[in-house]
Amino acid sequence: MTTHTEHLELALACARQGPARDPNPRVGCVLVDADGQVVARGHHAGAGTPHAEVAALTAAGPRARGTTAYVTLEPCNHHGRTGPCAQALHRAGVAGVVYAVADPTARAAGGAAWLAGQGVRVEQQDHPGAAELVADWARAAVLGRPHVTWKVASTLDGRVAAADGTSRWITSAPARQDGHDLRARVDAIVVGTGTARTDDPALTARGADGTELADQPLRVVVGKSDLAPGARLTSGTTPALQLRTHDPVEVLATLAERGVHSVLLEGGPTLAGAFWAAGCVDELLVYLAPALLGAGPSAVPDLGIATVTDTARLDLVDVARVGPDLRLRLVPLTTPHPHQED
Known part of the structure; x- marks a missing residue:
C-alpha cells in the first residue's frame, strides 16, 4: 500500500520542475483518490503563475472532489498575485490535505488551520527533502x-x-x-x-x-x-x-x-x-x-x-x-x- 511518504516524494519530484531561482518557493502537489491512484499533479512554475495546488486542481477538474492533496508546502491562505490555495482546495471538494513543511510567513500561513476548520482532514508529515528544497526561501522569509x-x-x-x-x-x-x-x-x-x-x-x-x-x-x-x-x-x-x-x-x-x-x-x-x-x-x-x-x-x-x-x-x-x-x-x-x- 502506498504511504504518505511515497505520495510526498512524488509531490517533491513535481516541485523540482519549478525554477531553481525565483521569488517564490518551489512547491509540488499531487491529488490522490480513495483507491490510492494519482488523479493529477501540479507544480509552481514561477512568480505570477498558478500555485502548485491550483495547477493540480485545474488538471483534475471535477475528479478532484474527494481526493487527498499531498503538498510539499502548507497551502497558503492569502491573496497575492493569485488567490488562497486553501480556499481553492476547499471549493474543489478535496477531502484531505497532507503537507510537509509549515509556511513560516505570517502573511501566507494558516492555510492548514483554515482547512481543518472547514472540516477538511489535515495532517503534517515532515519530509527532509521538501524542507531542504525551500530552506533558502524559508530562511529569507523569517529574516x-x-x-x-x-x-x-x-x-x-x-x-x-x-x-x-x-x-x-x-x-x-x-x-x-x-x-x-x-x-x-x-x-x-x-x-x-x-x-x-x-x-x-x-x-x-x-x-x-x-x-x-x-x-x-x-x-x-x-x-x-x-x-x-x-x-x-x-x-x-x-x-x-x-x-x-x-x-x-x-x-x-x-x-x-x-x-x-x-x-x-x-x-x-x-x-x-x-x-x-x-x-x-x-x-x-x-x-x-x-x-x-x-x-x-x-x-x-x-x-x-x-x-x-x-x-x-x-x-x-x-x-x-x-x-x-x-x-x-x-x-x-x-x-x-x-x-x-x-
Missing part, C-alpha cells in the same frame, strides 16, 4: 531579507594572501571545487569593488571539468567606484549588477526585491566587516588550509572589539575534511547592531 553566508579561505594563521599580495592558491583544488558547488546553490554572489579591481574575478560556478554551469547565480559588485574596462564581471551574457552603495542593508533590500533568498559574500575583509557590523552575517563558511604565512592581509577586519569579554562568539555546527583542508560551518551566537525593521 525579512536574504540569508547571508560569509565565505573565507585562509591559512591556519588567518591570512588570505601573502605579504606581496599573492593569494592563488591558498586552499586546495578540492576545496575550491567545493566552493564552486556552493556558488551553484546560492542565488547571488557579492564582492566589493576593491576585490573586483584587484582579483578581476569571474564569480561563475564551474563544474569539476572547469566548464561554467548552465545555471548561474546573480553576480553583484558593491561600491561606488567604476569597474575596470574589460573586467570579467562586465562580460558574459549577464554582466554583474553593480550596487553603488556601502550600506549592506540597502544591498540586501535591493536583492530581496529581485527575488534573491541566499547571498554568498566572497569579497575581502572590508565588505565582510561592513556586513558583520550591520548584523547581516548569518553564517560563516571557513576553508582552512594547513599552511602558515606569518604576514599578509588578515581574513577578518577590525571588528571594533577592545576586550576579550566582547569577543564575537560563534557556534561550530559542522566540520568536514575537503582534500587536505578543513571546512568549518559556523553561525554567530549574537549579531552586533542587528538591523531592525520600522
